[in-house]
Amino acid sequence: MPTIGTIKISDIIWNIKEVVLKPQENVGLTKKHGARLLIDEIALEExxxxxxxxxxxxxxxxxxxxxxxxxLNNFSSAENIAKKIADGLIHISKEMTVIxxxxxxxxxxxxxxxxPTCKQETAEDMQDTLQMAIMAWESEGAxxxxxxxxxxxxxxxxxxxAGYKILSRLNLCTGKNEVTLDFDFRHIFKWICTLLRLQSxxxxxNGRVVNPNLLSRYLPLVPGYDTNHVTRLLVNPDNxxxxxRAVELKRGIIMLGKMxxxxxxxxxxxxxxxxxxxxxxLEAFLAPFTTPSFSLSDCVRGLSKFASIRRFTDGSEELGLAKQQLLNSGDPFYPFDVGDNALEELFGRIRMIGGHNAAMNYKQGAVDIDAVLKRNPDMDPGSSRTKIDRIEGVDHLNKESWTGDVTSGSCDIGLAWKExxxxxxxxxxxxxxPSSMYDHPTIFRTPGVDLLRPFGGDKYPGIENDGDRSVHVLPSSEEDSPPIINTNFNFNNGDLDEIISSIESTSLEDQVEEADELALPSGPGIDPNDYLSYNGRWIHKATVVRLILCKNVSPKSKDRLRRVAGFSSGLANRKGKLDLNTGEICGADVFVVGDPVVTLLRSDKTLSLTLLRTTDIKEDGTPCSSIPCSTIENLQAKVALSGQILTIAVVPRLDSDGSAEDPSQDNSVELEQWAWMWDGCGKCSWHERLDGNHG
Incomplete structure (x- = not known):
């Protein structure tokens, strides 16, 4: 159940029961596992x-x-919400927080x-959210x-x-019920390499500063790391x-150190x-996660060496291993199971909705597409980056590729840590x-030594108010500044009449007999409760939300680094200015992204009449959100369109009981229980001038 309004523990408990417990009960799973909560955010269309x-x-x-x-009780409800958005009392969400x-x-x-989040939460807000999720799991799932x-x-x-407030870790204490805070090792890879790429x-x-200048000087000594490769791909990567790339940089430094x-x-x-x-x-930290032949003892030795050299640790793999030994020492424990990579993969699947949309809306993001793929594994195409014999494979390690002994009971954690x-x-x-810096028996004999706070006091690395230099920030310029979106939702009563009139002037409803003025919508699959009355017309609530609350929405960039920085979809002309003047999106003489197109499509010797949904419009090579139909009619205009090919599918009607047999499999079934639906299955582009008339 997606969150509407404020976050409530009752909603989290409901989701645990429906999403976790019921499926477990339905298939009769009784074996207990250690659980971990993953939290991250994904970009949304505003x-x-x-x-x-x-x-x-x-x-x-x-x-x-x-x-x-x-x-939405009536039309005034939509007006009130629009006014509150315009006044800044509530905000359209920028991202979705997912646990x-x-x-x-x-x-x-x-x-x-x-x-949904507007990105204005404080650490205290996040602390409350984490505590609610932990309490909900302890109450229902544990x-x-x-x-x-x-x-x-x-x-x-x-x-x-927020995590440090409620989940302390090594080496003094843990949170309540021994719950600890983890950070994904892949992000630690990137943090270290980002620091190496900074001039500081x-x-x-020993007083030496390892920075891009030093790396550019010595890394070309390593076979396969020529000067151009080091400079362009490692020291100054595009992403x-x-x-x-982070792993490749680390491996180059490791090989150089051994020469x-x-x-x-x-x-x-x-x-x-x-x-x-x-x-x-770097090798002590990299090898335990990227060497499939490593046993758990090898992994713990490497992580111990990393923590002992660095005198600070982000991971708690050893604590997870110890808990697994207590729960069931015969079960395996994979070092890469910690972290939030499973959530990153879920985000990748969520982006599959709408043709790999990089920033879906909140309703699309709330769809549990992962459950669909679990029920139908044959529909999951998998990832091309899961093979461990490729360097890229470390971005998505899997249990099938690990060959070392990962039986939890096979590792003596204390001995491996000491080694x-x-x-x-x-x-x-x-x-x-100096030897005093690595005399670990003497150092750890002192009470209060904390690997989380190497500087003492209450100072945790990575949470200070000053900017974190390990976080990559896009360079700012006047041309690259995020667009200013107009959020003025004030409108006159006549505005909606004009919009509705524009819709009706091109609607298929003009071809049928007009219904009584206030007659409630009716028919198969139609719920009268989904409509609002406005000046004698019944309007679907989704249409009201789209026309009134989404009037000034601009799609986000499909480039990840620009999207997370808040940039829109790059609707920039050649002068660097953004095309935010979308015009009246419901006007009769404007073609906008999302409008359907009927065209002839040839595949080999087969000519087909094809219906497409437009996903991109370019005029003279410049992306734009809409274009006048007169421009499309102009034979001299250079218009390029891209879109998804739509296919027609047979689906059960909303008012059917769902028990009918598929008519494509059985010609004797009653067709009244079935309906046709269009769905996108591919993509098509015109890269040359689009000539012709619109209908």
């Missing part, structure tokens, strides 16, 4: 939507709607919260499915601060969020010594670091 089940407007931020009614539950040893993740072991996130500063770099204890030093220059020796120590640190600490001390002995 578009309000109508939810029939609650008769409300969705897609408005949960933080500011607690005291405002979102119910899911994953079971250790299982592949899929199950959503238990989907809440006894029947398994105890909650951890809460995982990508390391967002707000969520990180990473400062090691700093690319995990495979012999043949130069006698003190400067070069000191630089290479710093790179060698950094390579040991890793010893390996860290050996790495320091060959460097210029």
């Amino acid at each position: 578009t309000p939507v109508y939810f029939k089940h609650s008769n409300t407007v969705g897609g408005l931020c949960w933080k500011h709607t607690a005291v405002h009614s979102l119910v 899911t539950v994953s079971l250790f040893g299982e592949k899929h993740t199950l959503p238990i919260l989907a809440a 006894e029947k499915v398994g105890p909650l072991w951890s809460v995982a996130t990508d390391g967002n500063a707000t969520r990180r601060r 770099g990473i400062v090691l204890n 700093s969020e690319d995990v495979p 012999p030093i043949t130069d006698n220059s003190p400067e070069i020796i000191a630089n290479r010594d710093a790179i060698r120590l950094l390579g040991e640190l 890793g600490s010893t390996a860290a001390a050996n790495a320091f002995r060959t460097s210029q670091v």
Whole structure:
């Protein structure tokens, strides 16, 4: 159930029962697993939507709607909501906060919260949300499915601060019921590499700064890492969020650190010594997650060495392993099971809705497409990046590729941790670091040493108010600034009459006899409760929401890095200005994105009449959201359209009992229980001038 209004623990409990417990009971699953909550956010089109089940407007931020009614009882309700949006009392959501539950040893993740957000939550707000989710699971899921072991996130500063408030970890204490906070190792990969790509770099204890200048100088010594490759792909990548590139940079540093030093220059020796120590640190953290032949003991040794060199740790894989040993030591434990990658994969599937839409609306985002693929695994095309023998494979590791012994009971955690600490001390002995810095028995003999707070006090890395330099920020310029969206929703009573008149002037309803003025809509699949009366007309509530609340909406960019920074879909002309003047989207003489197109399509020697839904319009190579029909009629205009090919499918009617046999399989069934529906199955583009007339 998607969140409408403020977040309530009752909604989370309802989702746990419906999404997690009922499917488990239906298939008779009784084995208990450790559970972890995953939390992250996904971009949404800033578009309000109508939810029939609650008769409300969705897609408005949960933080500011607690005291405002979102119910559509009449047309005045829509006007009131529009006014509150215009006055800034409530906001159209920018993203959707999603919390899911994953079971250790299982592949899929199950959503238990989907809440629209305006990105104005504080750490206290996020703390309340996390506590509600934890309490809901402890109340409903822990006894029947398994105890909650951890809460995982990508390391967002707000969520990180909230997590540290309620989920302390190594090495002093944990949260209530031993629940800990996890950060996905892939994001830690990216954070480290982002720091390496900054001019300020990473400062090691021997005083050397490892930054792009140093890497560009020495990495070309590694076979396969020529100067252009290092500069363009590793030090200054197009996408700093690319995990495979981050891994490739780490591996280059590791190989460079192991190469012999043949130069006698003190400067070069000191630089290479710093790179060698950094390579040991990176290998200790990289190998446990990317080496399928590693046993659990190998993984713990590597993570211990990483934590002992760094004197700070983001992960709690060892605690998860210890909990698995207590629950069932015969079950496997995979080191990459921690983190929120399962939620990232779910987001990828959600984006499949609407033809791989990079930013769906809130209603589309609330659809549990993952459940559809679990019920029909043959429909899941899988990922081309799951093979471990490719470097890119580390972005999506899988249990099938792991060959090492991951039986939880096979690992002596204490012994492996001690061996890793010893390996860290050996790495320091060959460097210029003073011995007092790696005398771990003496260091940890002091009470109060906390691997989460290496600077002491209440200072947790990554949650300070100053900007985090490990987070990539797009360069800003006048041309690249996010567009200013007009949110003035004031309108006269005559405006809606004009819009409705425009719709009716081109509607198929003109071909049938007009109904009585106030007669309620009726017919198969029609619910009169879905309509509002306005000046003697019945208008569907979804139409009211679209025309009144979505009048000034601009689609977001399909490029990920620009989308997360708040940019729209790149409707820029060649002068760098954005085309935000969409005109009257319901005007009779305007063709807009989403309008249908009928055209002839040839495949080999077959000519077909094809119906498409427009997904992109370009005039003279410039993307635009709408275009006058007169421009399409102009034989000299250079208009390019892209769209989805629509296919027609047979589906049960809404008012049928669902028991009818598919007429395509049985010609004797009654066709009255079935209806036709159009659906998108592909994509087609015109890259040359579009000539002809519109009908």
